[in-house]
Amino acid sequence: MLEILALALLAAVLSGNLCGAVGFYVQRLKITTLSFSVAHAALAGASLGLILNFDPVYSAIVFAISSALILGVIFTKMQYGRELVSMAIFSASSAIALFAIYMSNVRVLATASIAVVLWGSLLAVTVQKLIILVLVLILFVLYILAYRMHIDSMLYDVKLAEAEGLNVQAHMLAMLFFAGVIISLSFRLTGGFLVFALLYNPVAAALQLTRKAYMQLFLSSTLGAVSALTGLVVSYALDWPVGATIAIVSSTILLLAYLFKTATEMARKRKLRNV
Amino acid sequence: MPPLENDIVNLEGVWVAYSGSDRPAMRNINLRVSAGKLTLITGPNGAGKTTLLETCLGLLKPYRGRAYLFGVDTRSWRIREARKMCSFVPQDFIKPPFEAYTVRRIIQLGFAPYKSIFESLTEKENERIQWVSELLGIEDLLDRPIGTLSGGQQQRVVIARALSRKPRALFLDEPFSSLDREGRKLVSKVVSEYVRKKDAAAIIVSHDVNPIIKYADTIVRMDNGKIISGDCYA
Ligand SMILES: Nc1ncnc2c1ncn2[C@@H]1O[C@H](COP(=O)(O)OP(=O)(O)OP(=O)(O)O)[C@@H](O)[C@H]1O
Numbered sequence: 352m353l354e355i356l357a358l359a360l361l362a363a364v365l366s367g368n369l370c371g372a373v374g375f376y377v378q379r380l381k382i383t384t385l386s387f388s389v390a391h392a393a394l395a396g397a398s399l400g401l402i403l404n405f406d407p408v409y410s411a412i413v414f415a416i417s418s419a420l421i422l423g424v425i426f427t428k429m430q431y432g433r434e435l436v437s438m439a440i441f442s443a444s445s446a447i448a449l450f451a452i453y454m455s456n457v458r459v460l461a462t463a464s465i466a467v468v469l470w471g472s473l474l475a476v477t478v479q480k481l482i483i484l485v486l487v488l489i490l491f492v493l494y495i496l497a498y499r500m501h502i503d504s505m506l507y508d509v510k511l512a513e514a515e516g517l518n519v520q521a522h523m524l525a526m527l528f529f530a531g532v533i534i535s536l537s538f539r540l541t542g543g544f545l546v547f548a549l550l551y552n553p554v555a556a557a558l559q560l561t562r563k564a565y566m567q568l569f570l571s572s573t574l575g576a577v578s579a580l581t582g583l584v585v586s587y588a589l590d591w592p593v594g595a596t597i598a599i600v601s602s603t604i605l606l607l608a609y610l611f612k613t614a615t616e617m618a619r620k621r622k623l624r625n626v
Numbered sequence: 627m628p629p630l631e632n633d634i635v636n637l638e639g640v641w642v643a644y645s646g647s648d649r650p651a652m653r654n655i656n657l658r659v660s661a662g663k664l665t666l667i668t669g670p671n672g673a674g675k676t677t678l679l680e681t682c683l684g685l686l687k688p689y690r691g692r693a694y695l696f697g698v699d700t701r702s703w704r705i706r707e708a709r710k711m712c713s714f715v716p717q718d719f720i721k722p723p724f725e726a727y728t729v730r731r732i733i734q735l736g737f738a739p740y741k742s743i744f745e746s747l748t749e750k751e752n753e754r755i756q757w758v759s760e761l762l763g764i765e766d767l768l769d770r771p772i773g774t775l776s777g778g779q780q781q782r783v784v785i786a787r788a789l790s791r792k793p794r795a796l797f798l799d800e801p802f803s804s805l806d807r808e809g810r811k812l813v814s815k816v817v818s819e820y821v822r823k824k825d826a827a828a829i830i831v832s833h834d835v836n837p838i839i840k841y842a843d844t845i846v847r848m849d850n851g852k853i854i855s856g857d858c859y860a
């Protein structure tokens with residue numbers, strides 16, 4: 352049991368880190384809706400994997416990458432209406448996921464495997480999945496470092512970057528690809544519907560706390576890891592569902608960040624009034 | 627490198643519409659711009675000036691007619707190579723107060739398309755950034771976050787970024803909109819000298835009251851999505 356817990360803790364830190372980081376980029380590049388669709392496609396993939404007896408992580412990755420590719424291509428071909436296609440993928444994926452879950456009930460699958468898809472499970476982490484997580488982390492960090500200037504230019508102004516000859520589409524595609532893979536891998540802990548708590552809450556909190564882009568990235572990925580880790584420990588101690596606990600922790604962190612910001616703003620204004 | 631023709635911009639009977647709009651924003655536009663020329667585009671609000679500039683760069687694609695940049699059809703994937711030889715100053719350049727990139731970094735980022743993986747700026751490129759900043763009077767702002775600058779200061783920064791890249795074509799959308807009188811004079815002089823010295827082309831959207839008019843080789847007037855006068859149209 353201890354060994355499983357150690358694996359889960361490591362996976363929580365890695366998933367939290369990765370989700371927080373990719374969430375930061377997705378938010379700054381304004382492709383949140385697209386990543387939302389990719390996440391739901393991953394959920395659909397995982398659910399289908401469940402009834403077809405595949406490892407849900409792998410079917411999730413396949414679905415996530417395919418939807419990322421479709422959205423990426425649409426991103427190049429269509430100047431407007433990306434959001435619409437994105438919403439179509441989102442609702443279709445959710446439908447597939449719910450159907451699959453419904454059908455899996457009929458087939459009386461072990462509840463543990465449904466739990467993985469729906470609300471996450473401590474038991475779902477294996478050494479193999481952990482190794483994949485580490486590999487993805489290395490790849491992602493390499494990508495970010497290798498294309499630092501290109502990505503910075505896009506974070507600053509996507510349209511200007513494109514006008515200057517940057518391959519904006521390829522980088523958007525790469526980001527969606529990473530988002531898809533990272534979401535699929537983080538499922539194990541949070542469950543499909545709550546993976547967003549690790550994806551968007553940390554970056555939202557980071558945006559409250561600092562204005563510097565690199566600090567935002569650092570904070571977002573740190574807060575992601577802290578949320579996942581704390582959520583895991585609390586859920587283990589209190590025997591709560593792990594995904595929901597992580598979501599509650601990350602939402603609490605967001606709330607605290609917001610309160611902190613409001614308080615410092617008020618203090619600053621008071622100081623200004625006094626001089 | 628794409629095959630270079632004499633024309634830097636060549637629009638042949640171009641029609642452009644924004645998606646969701648059933649009215650074309652640009653109708654049957656013909657325009658040629660060659661190296662060493664400064665073209666001024668004027669016209670009332672909504673005339674289609676920004677649309678024209680973005681069509682030249684291939685950010686908007688024609689639904690009828692053809693648009694070429696350095697001889698490359700803007701629908702081709704090779705358009706990126708042509709864009710690398712261009713600089714752009716967008717009309718909506720102002721960043722919100724929380725934008726934290728420093729002025730220096732923002733100008734440096736203009737070199738991103740020329741860089742391969744893990745590559746950063748050369749000594750020479752940084753020197754050039756310093757030089758252009760001094761030229762435009764923003765050398766004291768280089769380490770300030772862009773969001774803390776005034777509109778006119780921010781506009782000088784985007785112009786500095788445009789010039790630092792040593793482009794062979796400049797596309798400037800209302801580059802004087804936030805500048806004071808001195809600034810308008812200075813930028814007009816710097817841009818026109820750049821065009822002469824480097825045999826570059828400049829397409830500048832601006833009102834003809836601005837000092838740039840005395841440097842313009844061609845003045846194109848637009849209204850209602852059409853070119854209504856100018857010696858470049860067929
Ligand atoms: N995103 C858009 N969607 C739909 N229509 C648009 C869009 N942008 C511009 N238009 C329309 O296209 C026409 C040309 O607009 P454009 O921005 O090119 O004008 P402009 O000459 O640059 O005006 P201004 O002097 O105000 O900058 C206008 O009628 C405008 O309403």
Ligand SMILES: [Mg+2]
Binds near residue numbers: 675677799
């Ligand atoms: Mg305009």
